[in-house]
Amino acid sequence: MPERLPTLDEQIAIYQREYRDLDPQVEKVVNALSRLDRRMNVAYGRQLATLGLTSPEWEVLKELVMAGSPYQLWPGTIAKRLGLTPAAMTHRIDRMLTQSLVTREPDPDNRVRVIIGLTDTGREKWLEVMRKASVFEEELLQDLSSPERGQLGELLTRLLRRVEDAQPDAGGRLTDLD
Amino acid sequence: MPERLPTLDEQIAIYQREYRDLDPQVEKVVNALSRLDRRMNVAYGRQLATLGLTSPEWEVLKELVMAGSPYQLWPGTIAKRLGLTPAAMTHRIDRMLTQSLVTREPDPDNRVRVIIGLTDTGREKWLEVMRKASVFEEELLQDLSSPERGQLGELLTRLLRRVEDAQPDAGGRLTDLD
DNA sequence: TGTGTAGTCTTTAGCATCGAACTTTAGCTT
DNA sequence: AAGCTAAAGTTCGATGCTAAAGACTACACA
Structure with missing residues (x-):
């Protein structure tokens, strides 16, 4: 065995x-x-x-930072990108609000929408994680020379392009299924 | 936005x-x-x-097939490899038993242990998934020439070796944390 | 202007997972 | 042998997730 x-x-x-x-x-x-x-x-x-963070929280922080200044997204957008249901998103945001990682405000342009924003605390947390993570990442890649790293990145990017074009919002399909 | x-x-x-x-x-x-x-x-x-399978079920099937003939593993081993608690494993196996994907028998050599085995149904299911998956996988890699595929596999393997040596059973650590 | 339709988020009920306590067994140690 | 420690797997309570239904808004069209 x-x-x-x-x-x-x-x-x-x-x-x-x-x-x-x-x-x-x-x-x-x-x-x-x-x-x-x-x-x-x-x-x-x-x-x-x-750092007192959970991985669900980390995922949300990443999306908000990735959105760039002013670090705002709709809950539905985040949910789609993370492959979650809107319900899960609601609860995740609830939890993150209690830690002041994000804010939730009504969207002035559309009263059925809501805007999730990153707080300074949230941005700080993101940075702390990245600082630690980059140490690990460097260690992971330490056996690869710089040209090899570039090559690997390029090959992966080509794969990614194909799959992201096929599933634009993770809602498309790469192959016919039925 | x-x-x-x-x-x-x-x-x-x-x-x-x-x-x-x-x-x-x-x-x-x-x-x-x-x-x-x-x-x-x-x-x-x-x-x-x-194919009427869930991803948790698929993970377990993979591990059992990967073990090779006679397709048997202890629950704790599977749990460790999948990053689950033993409790979750117990319930997963319960569910899979009702579909006759696996069997659960006492280990004759150690009465506190249990042996999870793959049924013929389970092996069939694994094969069906692989047949469908290989179509998708081929499509994913279609932009890469054969030498490029080999190169990508080799680079990834080198990364993998480093991290799997550092976390032998997913229990080690790659970097010191505190 | 009124109505239908689609879309966004929240609420609710059911389920899978986690952490922790518990039961049972194996293997030492003396 | 007897007791101690470690290990395996199950049970239990709490939490986060999903799917489905609900409340509300915006937009298109008559």
């Missing part, structure tokens, strides 16, 4: 025994991506915890 | 305005990874739904 996580190559070898037509090259890329993201999130989670 | 998701490069430009010491090359890699994983999961989720 194996305790140890199979290496990526072991995983793919087994997958190929189960499904002969599998393309090992493609599978390697896709599974490496997914494994990396899991590990990165574990690492981020640790750093967030030391 | 922006509705549109900033492109990766826009995002990084804004981040740099907020945090001047940020390394754009590193940030590009890390954020592309995270964006890609989100999109991939959306796509997988769709395909799973058409």
